[in-house]
Amino acid sequence: MSQSDSVDIFVIGGGINGTSIARDAVGRGFTVALAEMKDLASGTSSAATKLVHGGLRYLEHYEFRLVQEALAEREVLWAEAPHIIWPLRFVLPHHKGLRPAFILRSGLAMYDYMGGRRLLPPTKTLDLKQHETGKPLKPEFKRGFEYSDCWVDDARFVVLNARDAANRGATIHVRTKVTSARRENGGWVLELDGEDGRQTVRAKLLINAAGPWVDDVITGTMGKNGAHNVRLVKGSHIVVRRLYEHDRCYIFQNADGRIIFAIPYEQDYTLIGTTDEDYHGDPRDVAISDKETNYLLSAASEYFAKPVTSEEIAWTYSGVRPLFDDGASAAQEATRDYVLKMDGDKATGAAVHVFGGKLTTSRRLAESVLEKIEEVLGKKGIAWTKGSKLPGGEFEPLNFEAELRRLGMDYSGLPNGMLRRLMRQYGTKARSILGDAKDVSALGQHFGADLYQAEVDYQVNIEWARTAEDVLWRRTKLGLRVGKEDVGRLEDYLGQRVPA
Ligand code: FAD
Secondary structure, X not given: OOHHHEEEEEEEOOOHHHHHXXXXXXXXXXXXXXXXXXXXXXXXXXXXXXXEXXXXXXXXXXOHHHHHHHHHHHHHHHHHOOOOEEEEEXXXXXXXXXXXXXXXXXXXXXXXXXXXXXXXXXXXXXXXXXXXXXXXXXXXXXXXXXXXXXXXXXXXXXXXXXXXXXXXXXXXXXXXXXXXXXXXXXXXXXXXXXXXXXXXXXXXXXXXXXXXXXXXXXXXXXXXXXOOOEEEEEEEEEEEEOOOOOOOEEEXXXXXXXXXXXXXEOOOEEEEEOOOEEOOOOHHHOOOOHHHHHHHXXXXXXXXXXXXXXXXXXXXXXXXXXXXXXXXXXHHHOOOOOEEEEEOOOOXXXXXXXXXXXXXXXXXXXXXXXXXXXXXXXXXXXOOOOOOOOOOOOOOHHHHHHHHHHHHHHOOOXXXXXXXXXXXXXXXXXXXXXXXXXXXXXXXXXXXXXXXXXXXXXXXXXXXXXXXXXXXXXXXXXXXOOOHHHHHHHHHHHHHOOXX
């Protein structure tokens, strides 16, 4: 059995939680392997609203620990990956039929002061009759509040955590399912089935970060009797043609007590979401329903002067929140905090099951998991991820435009829009894709929009992309821009290509 067939820690699940845990653990000196049964981030971690946020709404549910931890993470994560994470300003229009202004103001004051804000601008009050953010709204919205949170490219956040883990020595298996996990001699014997055929791997400790499948891993893969820890809560988004020109987002309160966001998306679009309803189907089959579409259209149309219609929808996506089942009656009231459960010990074979969590708190969740791991395997390194960089993020958070200008000077023959997109997605690693290209003809085959072979090759070799869907909907969002024929050519190209 080779060294990679026997590791300290084996992680099931290549979402944000699994990859963050793998990264933290390998950086502390543990040997680590991770298996993802489909593509990285193909589960819940590419279906989020994509906010690094405290979660204003969670204050109402008294989730102060979560909100405080999440708020503090905004600037930590922005500094870690300033290409894929950046600040956003949110406009909360006030309406007297909804939450009273003093409640909103005090919530926002808490938001401002709880969370270690250094670079993010504070909350302010807006006169929507005068301010540009009032223009797209119905005239009855006269006053609003503006506050800060951050945006994250969720699928890329996962891939960068996996890449960094691999750079530090972790083994990442994609398209590889863990079909069985059994205890033996105080550790684990795992059966994998995937890209490299069937394999047996031994591990001292198992992490179950299977997101919506966490109970399936407990009952199916590990063969334990009935597990009912996770509450699956579906959330859907619609992407419509851009609804307004400015760069702010909106947070709209609805008459049912819920909130939805409208966020500028991929230059030409507006993202609207999300819904919140219990889900009992297979997480892989999750899709928006007509009821959800109508809910989002009508909730947005309560605020925008021009009603938002189904004809404007360019794309939709849905995901399932794997929340810890705390017995809350309504889906939107179930805790958004994470829960970690230790199963077994050093003598019997230990596993940690991960429930819930958010993109925002994934780094902190990994630190908490490492504390549990160290109870079993002993302490190795120290906590190190705060202040670290993800691949491509090796510049100061406020220097994105300066980095982009430098890229533009070095690649003056390439289109500005393409350079901006590459800088946003790959940061300083955009240069690894472009090499010494003077113009697009040096980048190989063209697959539509501004996608060329050099980028696809990078995604295959460095980022584990295998299919057109991986390239067009997770490593990028160019699926919004390419035609059917382009997709076909990309599929043909990927079909012949073997990862380097
Ligand atoms: P997943 O991403 O689902 O990863 C689990 C992985 O395990 C899957 O990829 C699956 O294929 C794999 N797997 C399962 N079984 C096996 C097996 N046997 N072998 C190998 N692999 C296996 N959070 C925020 O911070 N901000 C937001 O704005 C936000 N918005 C959200 C909006 C919606 C609608 C939803 C649904 C969630 C949102 N979240 C948000 C929460 C966040 O997206 C999730 O908490 C997070 O993505 C969960 O990650 P995970 O790694 O636990 O699960």
